[in-house]
Amino acid sequence: MPKAIEIENFTYKYPDGTSALSDITLSIEAGARLVLIGPNGAGKSTLLLAMAGFVKGTGKVLVDGLEINRGNLKKIRSRLGCCLENPDDQLFMPTLFDDVAFGPLNMGLEAEQVKARVAEALQTVGLAELGDKAPHHLSAGQKRAAAIATIISMSPKIITLDEPDGSLDPRNRDNLVKLLKDLPQTLIIATCNMNFAAALADRAVLLDKGRIIAGGDAKEIMSDSKLMAEHGLEVPHKTE
Amino acid sequence: MPKAIEIENFTYKYPDGTSALSDITLSIEAGARLVLIGPNGAGKSTLLLAMAGFVKGTGKVLVDGLEINRGNLKKIRSRLGCCLENPDDQLFMPTLFDDVAFGPLNMGLEAEQVKARVAEALQTVGLAELGDKAPHHLSAGQKRAAAIATIISMSPKIITLDEPDGSLDPRNRDNLVKLLKDLPQTLIIATCNMNFAAALADRAVLLDKGRIIAGGDAKEIMSDSKLMAEHGLEVPHKTE
Amino acid sequence: MHMANELLSVPVAAGSAAIAAAGLGFICRKVRQIITAEKLALMGILGAFVFAAQMVNFQLPAMPGTSGHMVGAVLLAIILGPHMGAIVISSVVIIQCLIFQDGGLLALGCNIINIALVPSYLGYFLYRTVTAGPFNSLRAYVGAVLACVIAMQGSAALVPVQAALSGVLAVPFTTFLITMLGVHLLVGLVEGLITVAVLGYLQQVRPDIVVNSLPGKVRLSKKAVLATLVIFTIVIGAGISLLASDKPDGLEWSYAERPDQPDFEGIISNDSPTIAAADKLQARYSLLPDYSLRSSVIGDTAENHVEASAGWTSFAGVVGSAATMVLIWLIARVLRKKERLQA
C-alpha cells in the first residue's frame, strides 16, 4: 500500500517573500489520524494547501503515490479532500444539498449516485434532515459538520482539515471529535488546540517557522513539555 | 463608587424573532475581571452588544451609573470600550497607527495627546514598533493585540472583549492573559474556552439559551462539573 | 434610483427588458471567453460587497442628518473592467428586485439598464479617457469623480425618459428630469469622491488590485479635493438654485432617492421624518395650483365620468373582493387548526 502523503524537501515562499515552508520532508501512513501542531504562523495551513496542490514550491509532493503535477491534479483532488478553516468559505452554494453534491457532480457521477452519496454524507455528519437548508440558516457547529460533509461525499481516501475546532464550544467540539474518530479515512488535521489534538490523533507533527521540529507518536510528542513550551504550545490536559 | 454595569430585566429578541436574551438581571462591580461563559448561541455576544448600547431591548442597562439612552450613548461609549470578536472588523484603517488613533481623535483630543495615547496603547500591548504596518499584514496574535490597543487608547473605564482567545496558539493566549491581567480596567470577557476563562477571571456568569444560569465566584462556578456539563461546557484543567 | 413598476407601461417595460436581456446576453457570451473559473467566485463576492457597501454610510457636509453611501458600479467597473462590472451590478439589481422587492418585477429591465449597464460602461469609458496618458493624482481624481457624476446623470436621466415614454407621468417631464439630475449630481459627486478615496486606500494596502486602474500613486490631497469640490459646488449651486426657484416640488424627488433598502437594525432609521417632511412640503405647495402644464400630459378625464357612474358596481367589486379574502382567510384558519389538532 502506498503512503498517504509523501513530501520530500519541499520549500515554499509566498509571493511577497515570506518563507512559509522550508525543506519539509514528511511521510504519512495510510489510515493514520495525524495532527499538525504548531504556533500561529508556523506554516500549518500552507502545508495543507501544498498537499492539495494549491501552492507549488520546490520539492516533491506525492499524494497516495501520485506526484502532484498539472496533469493529475484532478485525480489527486478526488483522492484528497481539503477542508478550509472557515466553513463560510467551504459552503458556497445556495443550499446544503447543492454544496454536498458539488464535489460528486464534478467527479462526473450520475445523478442517482450523486444523490446517494449526498444522503450518505449528510447522514454521516448527522445533518440528514437539513439538505434543503441554506447554509446561512445553520449554526456554527452545523456549518462545521456540513463543511466536512462536502468533502466526505467525494469519498476521498485522505481528508485534510484546517483548525476544525475553531470557535466551537466544548460540547460541539466533543461531537466533532466523535464524528472524526469514526471516519475511516486518513485524516490530517491542523490545529493549535492541544486538547483537541490529543483527543483525536495517533500521530503528530510539530511545525514551527516553516520547519518540521518533530514527528511521530502523538502522545509522545505532546507530552514532552519542554518541546511544547519551546514552540509556544502546551501539554494537553489528561482526560480519563 | 457606582457599579460598572447594572442590568435589570433586560430582554432582547432579534428582528427575525430569535429570542437572544431573556430577563437578564446582572450587576458587575467596578474593577472586576468577569467572564461570560456559555455554549455557542447562548447569547454572550448579544449581551456584550447590549452593554455597549448596540442592541436595544426592554429593560434597563446602566453603564458606570448612566442609563443607556440616545442622549448619552456617546458618553457611555467613551467609558465602555467594546472589542468585537473578529479583530478584522475592528481594524479598518490603512495603518495600525491610524486605527489606534481613531478613538482618541474622535474624542476631540489634541494631536500631541493623541500621539502620546497611541504610543502608550501600542506599548501596552507590545506592538510599539509596528505602528506603520497595515493591519492585514499582522499575524493573528498581533491583530488581537492591536484590536485591544484601539480600545485602550481611549482609556475607557470598562472594556468588553468577545472571544479574544479565538484561533490563538497557547503562547499567544498566555500573553493575552498576561496583558489582560495587567490592565487596570473593569474587564468583561465572553468566551467558551474554560481554561482561558479560569486563567483570567475572578468572577463568572454562566449564560445558556439567553438566560443567566449562575453568577458569582469564577472558581466556584467553573469547578461545578455537573453544572458545566449540563450547559455543554467543561471544567477547566488545573494549572499549577 | 430604482424605477418602480408604477412608472412604466407594459410596452416600455417589455422593450427595456428585451434590450437589457440582449445586452446582458451579449456581455455574458463575450465575457465567457475571458472569464476564468477563478473569477466566478470573485464576481459573486463582489456583488455581495456592493450590497454590503450600501450599509456603510457617512455624514454629508452640507445637509446635517443625511448620510451618503455608495452604489459602487463605477468602482467595480474601474477595478474589474466594464463587462464584469456590468454583470455584477446586474445581478445585484436582480437580487434587489427578487429578494428585497426593490423596484418591481416589471421594472427589472429598466433597472438593469439604468443602474448596471449605463453606469458601468459610461463610467469606465470616462475614467479611462480622463486618466489616459501620463498619470497624475489630480487626473485620477477628476476622472473618478467625473465618471461617477456623469454616469449617475446618465442613469438618472433615463428614469424620467422611460416614464415619459410610458405616458404615465403625473409630474411634468422637465420638472422630473431636472429634479432627478439635480439630486443625482450631488449623489454622484459624493460617490465620485468616495470612489477615489477607496481606490487610494486599496492602493495603499493592496496595490496589486489596482495596478491596472491606478498606474501611479494617488493621494487624498487637500488641494485636489478642494479643486474638485469647488468646481462641482459651482455646478451644483447653479443646479440647486435653478431647482429651488423654479420647481419647488423637485425636492420631493430627492426624498424619493433615499435608500429604500430594507432597514437592517435601523441603520437607515430616518424614514418617518423624511415622509413627514415631504408631507409638509406638499401641504405648502399645494396652495399654488398650476393646471396649464398637465392637461396635455394626462388623457384620462373621460374615465372620471365612467368612474362616477359606476359607483355601485365598484362598491360591489371592492366589497365582494374583501369578503372573498376574509372568507379565504377564515377557511384557511379553520383548516390549519384542524390539521394542528390532528397532528
Next chain:
Amino acid sequence: MHHAHIDKFAYQDSPVHRLDSRVKFIVVLVFTALVISLPRTSVSILACYAVGPFAILVLAGIPLRFVFKHILLVSPFVLILALSCPLYDKTPVSVAFGPFLWNTSVGWMRCFTILGKFTVTMLALIALISTTRFNDLLTGLQRLGLPRLLVIQLGFLYRYIFVLIDRAHRILRARAGRRLRRLKFRAELQIAASMLGSLFIRSIDAAEHINIAMQARGFDGNWRTLSKLQIRRCDLFFLLAAVVFMLGIYFFVKPILL
C-alpha cells in the same frame, strides 16, 4: 447570518411551495403586467385582482402581518410618487362609491391607484418569493433562458450577501463604538473609504478561499448542479387556475367595474 427573515417562509412546506418555480414565476410576471396595464383611475378592479395573490399567501401559510410589514418597508419611494400626484392634478372629480360620494381630484384617484397597484403587485411578488426557495427559482430562471453566468452569480450573491452585510455591520459597530462626535467631511470620507476598502479586501480574500474550496472539489470551470425541477400535474392545474382567474377578471369583471 440571520437575515434569514427576508425569505424565511420560503423554506416551509405547502402545496404552493411545492409548485414548479417556473410556473409561479411566469404567472407572477404576467399578473404584474396585467395589473400595471390597468387604467389609472380604477381602484375597485384592483381589489378583485388582489384576491389571487392573497389566496396564494393564505394557502401557503404565510403570516399576513409579515407580508404587510414587508410591503410597508419597501413602500417609501412609491409612497412619495403617489403622494405627489394630487399636487399635479387637481381636476375635480366626484366619485360615487356605493352609498358614498366624494368630491376629490383626479390626482387623488391616481394616488390611490398607484398605491393599489403597488400593493397588489407586491403581494404577488412576495407570494412568489416567500413560497419559492431561491435556489429553485434560480434553476427555474435558468431553464427559462437566463444565462448560466448570471445564474452562478446570483447563487453566489444570495449566499454571500448575508455574510457580507453582517460583516459590514460589525465594522460599522466598531466605528460607532469609537466615534464619539462628528468629524470634518474629509475625515468622514476617509474613514468611510477605509471601511469600504477593508470590506473590499476581505471580500477578495474570501473569494480566493472560495476558489480554493471549489477547486478542491474538482471544479474545472463547468458548473454542474442537479436539477430537481419537474412540471407535474398540479403545476398545470395551478397554471390553468391562474389563467382562468386573470382572464376572468380581465374580460368579465373589468368591463363591469370600469
